[in-house]
Amino acid sequence: MARTQLETSQRILDVAERLVQTRGFNGFSYADIAQALEVTKASLHYHFPSKAELGRRLMERYEAAFAEALRGIDASGGSARAKLERYARIYAGVLRDDRMCLCGMLASDYATLPKAMKEAVKHFFDENERWLAAVLEAGRSAGELEFEGPAQDAARVIVGSLEGAMMLARSYGEPARFDTAAERLLASL
């Protein structure tokens, strides 16, 4: 028994996460993970019986980490605009690590995902939208931000636009494109 279960499954998830974020859920196989970690495919199946289960656990961990990051921003107690900027900076950081947002990637793989993963992807975006809408509404009430209509609609535009900008910036290999887009987007509020 070389390593503890927890340690190993985290290492597996680390590799799988990067693979999904760079190649998509259909763009990698257990063999890729096995090679990266120098273990057998069978060993991976011991920790994650099926690829669907691996994907589900991946989402679970990712969403928890993201929620934690959002709580971190809330705790910082800055202005609404400052919070939005920190939110965008999370995306920028992922992009600079040559990755796409996990859920942005899975959104494009959506039609081919196992059911549990589909639900998890939507839940991720729902939570993002909810957090953003709260920040936006607070900012508007404070006279700090300006936008028309429901905060939820504005939140959806932000999530979609950041994901889209990220996708394009990554294709061009120019993370700065994302920064410019995010800046303009927030400036319009």
Place this chain on the structure above:
Amino acid sequence: MARTQLETSQRILDVAERLVQTRGFNGFSYADIAQALEVTKASLHYHFPSKAELGRRLMERYEAAFAEALRGIDASGGSARAKLERYARIYAGVLRDDRMCLCGMLASDYATLPKAMKEAVKHFFDENERWLAAVLEAGRSAGELEFEGPAQDAARVIVGSLEGAMMLARSYGEPARFDTAAERLLASL
């Protein structure tokens, strides 16, 4: 010879296009196309020797059709805002056919694409950006649109935001989400 080569390859491209737009480039196989058209895989390889070649030809046709659509908008001679609205309506139409933009889909598959396809994807976005920037600049000059900084930057925000909004709307199976996002986006100009 039941059908002409042209006719058959177009039918193959039709099916392949829909498959890429719904499942991604790694989410379908020659077997899927063969089944849909009730021909053998070998027959597909006669028309498109490799999947990479099939993808390249797909892009070629798609970009030509898109360019034609843009020329159609130009020819209509409406206001800059009307042109942008018609541009967004192209995306909305694709979405209502349960599809993603071909190139938006390929942007997320980017890391796994054959080289020729990578170039074609970037070229598609370059052309969109160029067209949008021209419309935006003309609209600003005419005092019809209002935005800060280079038209190119604004154009990039639009392309990215529409692609992102499309991706999310499709995941939720709610095309109306796209319409709302597109409306807000254009209203901010």
Place this chain on the structure above:
DNA sequence: GAGGTTCTACCTACTAGTAAGTAATTTGTC
């Protein structure tokens, strides 16, 4: 019968997944 098109029949490589076995460790009992 010539040429274009499609078929049968196949190949190799790879996919997710499994069965059976094993060395190291932990646990329970005395």
Place this chain on the structure above:
DNA sequence: GACAAATTACTTACTAGTAGGTAGAACCTC
């Protein structure tokens, strides 16, 4: 604290099925 039993974390060796791709025969249509 000794020792057997159970558990953990793997491995080797395999499965059925699918991926993209190919050689060559058969089939149309002119």
